[in-house]
Amino acid sequence: MDAKLKIDFNEGNVQGSVARILVSEFDLVPNILKAQIEGDGSGIMIVSINAPEEVIRKCIDRLNSLGFIASKMDVHILHDDDRCWSCGACTSVCPTKTIYLDKDTFEFRAHPDTCIACGSCLDACPVRALSLNQ
DSSP states (O other): OEEEEEEEEOTTTTTSOHHHHHHHHHOOOOEEEEEEEOTTSOEEEEEEEEOOHHHHHHHHHHHHHTTOEEEEEOOEEEEOTTTOOOOOHHHHHOTTOOEEEOTTTOOEEEOGGGOOOOOHHHHHOTTOOEEEEO
């Protein structure tokens, strides 16, 4: 099963290596989709892993035991059809090309499985027609 983990950290555990734990303790190959550290040492990391559900649960439990706040991330892009102008601003900033306009109808479309919850589309939308349900 392919899963995305959202991992929050703080100044107390920012030096810990999430990737090392996933590789050495669970023999996984993590794909770091997003990593952001703020000036105070807090931050967020989004990691994609391919593992059975039981292993994913054990990874989350292990990371939480080390002081991280880890959870499985099920991101869905919420789109308000009534507000959307189909201007394409969201498509131009999406780093994973999750969001696109249908070539025939110019209507909003999305591949939610590729979303990394970066929020770029939310910031780019002039009419605030998008939100993330995590």
